[in-house]
Amino acid sequence: MKFNTDFLLQRRTIRKYTAQDVPDEILDEIIAEGCRTSTTGNMQVYSIIVTRDSSLKQQLLPLHFNQGMVTGAPVVLTFCADFNRFNKWCLLNNASPGYDNFLSFVTAATDALLAAQTICVSAEARGLGICYLGTTTYTANKIIEVLRIPRGVVPVTTVTLGWPAEHPEQPDRLPADAIIHREVYSDYTDQEIRDYYSAKEAREDSARFVRENNKATLAQVFTDVRYKKADNVNFSRILLQVLNDQGFMNQ
Amino acid sequence: MKFNTDFLLQRRTIRKYTAQDVPDEILDEIIAEGCRTSTTGNMQVYSIIVTRDSSLKQQLLPLHFNQGMVTGAPVVLTFCADFNRFNKWCLLNNASPGYDNFLSFVTAATDALLAAQTICVSAEARGLGICYLGTTTYTANKIIEVLRIPRGVVPVTTVTLGWPAEHPEQPDRLPADAIIHREVYSDYTDQEIRDYYSAKEAREDSARFVRENNKATLAQVFTDVRYKKADNVNFSRILLQVLNDQGFMNQ
Numbered sequence: 001m002k003f004n005t006d007f008l009l010q011r012r013t014i015r016k017y018t019a020q021d022v023p024d025e026i027l028d029e030i031i032a033e034g035c036r037t038s039t040t041g042n043m044q045v046y047s048i049i050v051t052r053d054s055s056l057k058q059q060l061l062p063l064h065f066n067q068g069m070v071t072g073a074p075v076v077l078t079f080c081a082d083f084n085r086f087n088k089w090c091l092l093n094n095a096s097p098g099y100d101n102f103l104s105f106v107t108a109a110t111d112a113l114l115a116a117q118t119i120c121v122s123a124e125a126r127g128l129g130i131c132y133l134g135t136t137t138y139t140a141n142k143i144i145e146v147l148r149i150p151r152g153v154v155p156v157t158t159v160t161l162g163w164p165a166e167h168p169e170q171p172d173r174l175p176a177d178a179i180i181h182r183e184v185y186s187d188y189t190d191q192e193i194r195d196y197y198s199a200k201e202a203r204e205d206s207a208r209f210v211r212e213n214n215k216a217t218l219a220q221v222f223t224d225v226r227y228k229k230a231d232n233v234n235f236s237r238i239l240l241q242v243l244n245d246q247g248f249m250n251q
Numbered sequence: 252m253k254f255n256t257d258f259l260l261q262r263r264t265i266r267k268y269t270a271q272d273v274p275d276e277i278l279d280e281i282i283a284e285g286c287r288t289s290t291t292g293n294m295q296v297y298s299i300i301v302t303r304d305s306s307l308k309q310q311l312l313p314l315h316f317n318q319g320m321v322t323g324a325p326v327v328l329t330f331c332a333d334f335n336r337f338n339k340w341c342l343l344n345n346a347s348p349g350y351d352n353f354l355s356f357v358t359a360a361t362d363a364l365l366a367a368q369t370i371c372v373s374a375e376a377r378g379l380g381i382c383y384l385g386t387t388t389y390t391a392n393k394i395i396e397v398l399r400i401p402r403g404v405v406p407v408t409t410v411t412l413g414w415p416a417e418h419p420e421q422p423d424r425l426p427a428d429a430i431i432h433r434e435v436y437s438d439y440t441d442q443e444i445r446d447y448y449s450a451k452e453a454r455e456d457s458a459r460f461v462r463e464n465n466k467a468t469l470a471q472v473f474t475d476v477r478y479k480k481a482d483n484v485n486f487s488r489i490l491l492q493v494l495n496d497q498g499f500m501n502q
Binding site for chain 1: 254256258284291295298301303331336339341354357361367368381382383388397407421424425432437441444448468469470474475478480487
């Protein structure tokens with residue numbers, strides 16, 4: 001191995017940060033490495049909003065369901081699918097951009113997410129801690145207002161960044177065989193599902209989640225408490241409306 | 252810095268590979284590191300299809316617009332947004348999954364893309380070369396057939412993987428300031444757009460693209476040749492149909 005990647009295997013999400021700032025020089029290095037990530041046709045159709053200002057973080061806080069990382073972290077990075085910059089370049093160069101459609105949103109969101117992950121890896125290699133906020137897609141309509149995001153741009157994920165003030169247990173993961181399919185997709189038998197999830201179900205923290213939520217199974221904690229159909233349907237409606245409002249549904 | 256990340260800054264996409272195989276042990280290590288990537292609620296709603304078989308790669312080749320990496324690389328990785336496994340687990344545990352909607356597709360696609368990028372970083376740290384194939388979203392309907400992908404699963408990107416048989420020039424990137432916004436999104440003036448794209452436009456290879464394609468500007472090479480509106484609209488229609496067919500549009 002040319003470069004040691006042990007930290008990738010040892011990593012854990014960090015939700016508590018020290019008061020120490022992340023200097024601009026370090027952040028610039030991390031972002032420079034992130035900007036080398038593959039992008040579709042080298043169009044680089046994404047943007048990164050770096051938010052350090054306390055009052056802006058306070059405004060973002062409820063949009064991320066009051067998760068303390070938003071105000072607790074020195075840096076909040078909002079990653080956006082962004083065809084605005086590219087469209088403007090086209091229009092200045094007698095070119096007619098055709099990127100106001102769903103495929104273009106997916107292309108730009110992919111650019112943004114791949115760059116986000118390189119940035120997280122680069123940050124963790126430096127001893128920083130990160131946490132992804134999935135809430136970004138739930139409240140994109142309001143994040144757009146707070147961060148003054150124009151048409152052609154959609155926030156797709158948020159990362160909080162800072163120096164770790166905790167060293168939590170690593171969460172469990174499914175066996176790799178549950179994720180990997182050889183040659184083609186091989187659909188799961190009931191027995192395989194039971195086997196792959198058995199270690200997760202047997203964990204003490206899983207049993208505690210079930211108990212605390214008054215549920216019969218761990219799966220019910222997900223379907224009835226954490227990721228409910230009614231919420232998913234509501235957030236789907238909002239997100240599709242955002243895509244429409246930001247100019248990505250004109251196919 | 253705890254771990255050296257210079258390779259992130261030095262990387263380039265690799266499209267030509269040696270005949271040497273990628274041993275399963277190395278691939279397993281890489282995927283194990285990838286599986287430590289953040290995922291929404293630790294649901295791990297993604298799958299990785301590892302294709303090495305020549306005849307399958309031949310079938311995938313036209314679906315990736317005959318890009319030679321598909322058959323030239325020892326390994327083709329197809330990353331899928333996958334709620335099928337999680338849904339099956341819910342149903343076996345008296346839980347009613349509500350993940351047949353657009354938000355759930357975005358959640359699962361995000362899981363898949365973040366894991367894909369960790370896997371690419373891990374591969375490159377070992378001296379392997381990778382290439383992303385954006386064609387995955389264009390022909391997802393046909394990739395689903397070839398790779399026998401069931402309902403609840405959508406391929407979102409493909410990575411070819413192998414030992415580099417080339418050392419191409421690094422492509423240009425926009426200045427980082429073009430990608431970064433401080434505190435909030437700061438929309439671009441015409442002058443800023445011109446400044447940010449000036450180095451790209453001044454490149455000899457850009458001038459050659461313009462000349463070879465009989466265009467007046469580099470932007471026109473993108474809008475009129477490489478990423479045309481008619482194609483984007485067509486692929487948008489196919490991809491939205493795939494989301495519908497795979498069970499992600501029931502909000």
